[in-house]
Amino acid sequence: MSTLALDQVSRWFGNVVAVNGITMTIGPGVTGLLGPNGAGKSTLIHLMGGFLPPSAGTVTLDGRPVWQNESIYRVIGLVPEREAMYDFLTGFELVVANAELHGLPEPGAAARRALATVEMTEAADRAVATYSKGMKQRVKMATAVVHDPAVLLLDEPFNGMDPRQRMHLMTLIDDMGREGRTVLFSSHILEEVEQIAGRIEVVVAGRHAASGDFHEIRRLMTDRPHLYLLRSSDDRALAAVLMAEGACDGVRLDPAGGGVHAQAADFTRFARLVPSLARRDGVRLYEVTPADESLESVFSYLVGS
Amino acid sequence: MNSTVIRLTARGLLGRRRAALLLLLPAVLLLLAVVIRLLAGPDQHLTRILLGSFALGTLVPLLGLITGTGVLGPEIDDGSIVYLLAKPISRPAIVRSKLLVALLAVTAFGALPTLLAGLIMSGGAGSLAIGYGVGALVGGAAYCALFLSLSVVTRHAVVVGLLYALIWESVLGGYVPGAQKLSIQQWALSITRGLAGPAVKSAVALPVGGTLLVVLFAGATWYAGRRLRTLVLTSDE
DSSP states (O other): OOOEEEEEEEEEETTEEEEEEEEEEEOSEEEEEEOOTTSSHHHHHHHHTTSSOOSEEEEEETTEEOTTOGGGGGTEEEEOSSOOOOTTSBHHHHHHHHHHHTTOSOHHHHHHHHHHHTTOSTTTTSBGGGOOHHHHHHHHHHHHHTTOOSEEEESSTTTTOOHHHHHHHHHHHHHHHHTTOEEEEEESOHHHHHHHOSEEEEEETTEEEEEEEHHHHHHHHHTSOEEEEEEESOHHHHHHHHHHTTSOSEEEEOTTSOOEEEEESOHHHHHHHHHHHHHHTTOOEEEEEESSOSHHHHHHHHHHO | OOHHHHHHHHHHHHHSTTHHHHHHHHHHHHHHHHHHHHHHOSOHHHHHHHIIIIIIIIIHHHHHHHHHHHTTHHHHHHSTTHHHHTSSSOHHHHHHHHHHHHHHHHIIIIIHHHHHHHHHHHTSOHHHHHHHHHHHHHHHHHHHHHHHHHHHHOTTHHHHHHIIIIIIIIIIHHHOHHHHHTOHHHHHHHHHHHHHOTTSOOSSOHHHHHHHHHHHHHHHHHHHHHHHHTOOOOOOO
């Protein structure tokens, strides 16, 4: 059982602040590090993995600083986001080399176990250079688990995987969490995190936006005021009835006649009332589009609240 | 030292396209040596000219550059160094292992062909061939250590190394006597002169050249290990 702790960690590159005053503790189980692209997730993983010194604050693994401490890699397994590996090796040779570098007593056997875990046994004798993106992800995973680490840091591990491989890796990560390992993986895709992470840490623009149980944060995300664009046969009448019946909190007619912009705090009520009110008043709905469903806007809302 | 790092480095170095240069340059040296021997017969003067200007002046610095930057630089550039750094191995041990591969390559493709070319041209006059061979070996070792540490410091190690070898040692060294004092080539020649006799010219005395070579080799190796400990890996984010 190992715990990674970040205390008031900041990291800046010149004038750019990549990580800003983040305090978080990553304990046993699966934790999802969620945030839009460019939010600072990879920088955080580099900080946790000891590849980047914090500009301020401390990063420790079970109380020991991770920066300039090679001994932490006995307990940490890492899947980097970058794809470059020793492409001239076969998958098996690569994993064996990693096992040897960890000083394992039986590197060949450990490599075979790790490759079997990620279902790469069949392709193990091919050169890494010939692998698809998903296969590279899996062999990276095998190099990370070959020494049976207590902590796994996975930077965007699902990138490039097809749905079947994705499901398999999810199961694998889930199993590792259940075994009591501390598993942290980053992702910018909500659905990935939703399926396996018990806890999530949300990072937006280098700041810690939310932390805790996934479902609570998901509810916060769902309950925020949603913006919609509605197009209909009679926008003015539709706007009036939506306000009169309390389906939403505000409406604005598009000045160019391009529809009604509606803001609704209660998503469920809005979704239920719009079609029934339109039908009752004889307004024909052409289009109902959420205007702010991008992950960035969801995250921005979380930061603001 | 770490045998896995040595193995990975050797395969990486010899597997890359620029490894062809490792073979090409000594092949040219040996070809020239054979041609000169056939045309001019055994000639000490010509041997000193070819080995001084081509072997120690061109072949060894270029080999040092290719191997010194090639054993570590590409891994830092493409990020695959993370697979070595995320291991419980001391950074200086990684540097020493990589340096050993560079040294073996410089010995095989630089020092031995120089010795061989010397033997071919001088007609078996051992001291001249051995002098240049040892000069190529110690000079090559110094270049390797210098360029390896450069590759940890900057991503433009090849350019900086070329500037040093071409501009500083070849051009400036030819016109400015002071520049020759800070030239690995001249330090190596001082060793050659010590072994092969005073007909070999060098800008520094043997004790000075020898000391500077040792200091540079040890200092650059130590510094590369230290810099690798604090190497910052960033993402594309």
